[in-house]
Amino acid sequence: MTPDGPKSSSKRREIRAKHVKKLSSGEKDESENKRVPKREREGKSVEEDEPLIKKAASTIAVETADNKPKTSDSYLSKTRFDQFPLSPLSLKGIQDAGFKTMTVVQEATLPIILKGKDVLAKAKTGTGKTVAFLLPSIEAVIKSPPVSRDNRHPPIIVLVVCPTRELACQAAAEANILLKYHSSIGVEVVIGGTKLPAEQRRMQKHPCQILVATPGRLIDHIDNTSGFATRLKGVKVLVLDEADHLLDMGFRRDIERIIAAVPKQRQTFLFSATVPDEVRQICHVALKQDHEFVNCVQEGSGETHQKVTQMYMIASLDRHFSLLYALLKKHIADNSDYKAIIFCTTAMVTRLVADLLGKLSLNVREIHSRKPQSYRTRVSDEFRKSKRIILVTSDVSARGVDYPDVSLVVQMGLPSDREQYIHRLGRTGRKGKEGEGVLLLAPWEEYFLSSVKDLPITKSTLPPIDHDAVKKVQKALSQVEMTNKEAAYQAWLGYYKSQKKIARDTTRLVELANEFSRSMGLNTPPAIPINVIGKMGLKNVPGLNVAPGFDKRPGKKNYRSR
Numbered sequence: 001m002t003p004d005g006p007k008s009s010s011k012r013r014e015i016r017a018k019h020v021k022k023l024s025s026g027e028k029d030e031s032e033n034k035r036v037p038k039r040e041r042e043g044k045s046v047e048e049d050e051p052l053i054k055k056a057a058s059t060i061a062v063e064t065a066d067n068k069p070k071t072s073d074s075y076l077s078k079t080r081f082d083q084f085p086l087s088p089l090s091l092k093g094i095q096d097a098g099f100k101t102m103t104v105v106q107e108a109t110l111p112i113i114l115k116g117k118d119v120l121a122k123a124k125t126g127t128g129k130t131v132a133f134l135l136p137s138i139e140a141v142i143k144s145p146p147v148s149r150d151n152r153h154p155p156i157i158v159l160v161v162c163p164t165r166e167l168a169c170q171a172a173a174e175a176n177i178l179l180k181y182h183s184s185i186g187v188e189v190v191i192g193g194t195k196l197p198a199e200q201r202r203m204q205k206h207p208c209q210i211l212v213a214t215p216g217r218l219i220d221h222i223d224n225t226s227g228f229a230t231r232l233k234g235v236k237v238l239v240l241d242e243a244d245h246l247l248d249m250g251f252r253r254d255i256e257r258i259i260a261a262v263p264k265q266r267q268t269f270l271f272s273a274t275v276p277d278e279v280r281q282i283c284h285v286a287l288k289q290d291h292e293f294v295n296c297v298q299e300g301s302g303e304t305h306q307k308v309t310q311m312y313m314i315a316s317l318d319r320h321f322s323l324l325y326a327l328l329k330k331h332i333a334d335n336s337d338y339k340a341i342i343f344c345t346t347a348m349v350t351r352l353v354a355d356l357l358g359k360l361s362l363n364v365r366e367i368h369s370r371k372p373q374s375y376r377t378r379v380s381d382e383f384r385k386s387k388r389i390i391l392v393t394s395d396v397s398a399r400g401v402d403y404p405d406v407s408l409v410v411q412m413g414l415p416s417d418r419e420q421y422i423h424r425l426g427r428t429g430r431k432g433k434e435g436e437g438v439l440l441l442a443p444w445e446e447y448f449l450s451s452v453k454d455l456p457i458t459k460s461t462l463p464p465i466d467h468d469a470v471k472k473v474q475k476a477l478s479q480v481e482m483t484n485k486e487a488a489y490q491a492w493l494g495y496y497k498s499q500k501k502i503a504r505d506t507t508r509l510v511e512l513a514n515e516f517s518r519s520m521g522l523n524t525p526p527a528i529p530i531n532v533i534g535k536m537g538l539k540n541v542p543g544l545n546v547a548p549g550f551d552k553r554p555g556k557k558n559y560r561s562r
């Protein structure tokens, strides 16, 4: 391969990882708690949302030549990029990236976007949505009039909003790959976890036309960075990546503020692998009335990848840790180049599970919101590049993160909803590859299955757990620090308190939490400060171990952080 020739996908990944690393420098862990969707923090559901308004928009189902909707997992189309009026420099960048033909979602959305229309696009996980919105965005920058060098507030032409820092950095890294030959176009990222003045200085030094941001930090800049609001007045393209998540109750107010800060006269793209009906009905807050809905996904089994086998296991909580261990051991034995992701319900449960698997001598890393951003970036980068590794994570890694070759995704406990289940599962089987997904539930969580009954998820027999393995897990649990168990117990309780069906009977909820406590090897449930119990709405519920006084640990207002 010539130095400038098409890149192999591993080379491309390396380049992107380098970009991500560069983009996401930051030392302080500015907890993501405040950005955890309020719906999840407070247990509110979409049903409690504002009245839904009916919306008229044309829907385009992507069809094959024989007019049947695409059912195969082939994420690539036969259409070449040069069949569209894209700038030669973009085409050169695409060639260098090693992209030969467009993916289905790119082929379906590009012609509509190039006509100037707003688009709401739904396409499976790992099928190239990022490039689908970046390419036409770059074209919009190229078509914009040049800006004079002495303009003190050079306009931001494209604003991309992503729900997490990892995703924002990843999108910016992908943009940098596409912009390889566009030396006059710049991309910047603004995310939490870094100091605001540092970002302000960086933006001043490198005025960009494309800005990728997380909602909270973007609003910080609107409020506190001089000239920033003026720069946003230049926006011609607004992108909401993981749009359904950004439009749900947790982010909605921020998104409404962001929309108010950019001109009405603009093009808007909403992309996600899941677009629930509620989101279709409220998307008018961002999109024009005559937008197109491009649906590259068949309802039901079409929403997940055929090459990813989906199984669920039902077992009492006291067996979950041993089951997880048995499951991982079997997966490792069967897959020499295994790469597994374990999703847990909260940050503190994530820490507990990571700690436990580490004590069981598995090669484990952890990512959640309580880790500093610099650590998160480093671990994410390492996991992206490595094989024979397990990542234990909270939902900060559920959406959009593009780790190649993940062979197994385990979801422990109740996913927050059907969409989250699909996005988490979507970390495997990317770009048409094979993968395996296991959902591990307790019997009282089985009701969740009704929300995914149209997906090809089947019941699995439980892997055999020998006596030695149980002993090993118990020993490992006894070595896990008590403070980690206490924090996991409290977080567990907070999470399930936000699950309406379970929280309805608070006495039962506490009984279940105490079952979880026993599964960690504790005879007595950890004590919870009385003020925290009050805030959780669990005052006087029998079974709780009440500690007098206040929980003074930093950032303790929210019981669940991701």
Ligand SMILES: Nc1ncnc2c1ncn2[C@@H]1O[C@H](COP(=O)(O)OP(=O)(O)OP(=O)(O)O)[C@@H](O)[C@H]1O
Binding pocket: 098, 099, 100, 101, 102, 103, 106, 123, 124, 125, 126, 127, 128, 129, 130, 131, 272, 273, 399, 400, 401, 402, 426, 430, 431
């Ligand atoms: N035309 C193409 N040909 C080959 N690979 C591509 C093409 N377009 C994008 N890719 C690659 O496909 C991978 C998945 O893309 P991306 O992360 O954008 O998926 P996604 O659809 O946004 O997934 P998710 O729903 O999980 O966010 C990336 O590694 C990206 O570089």
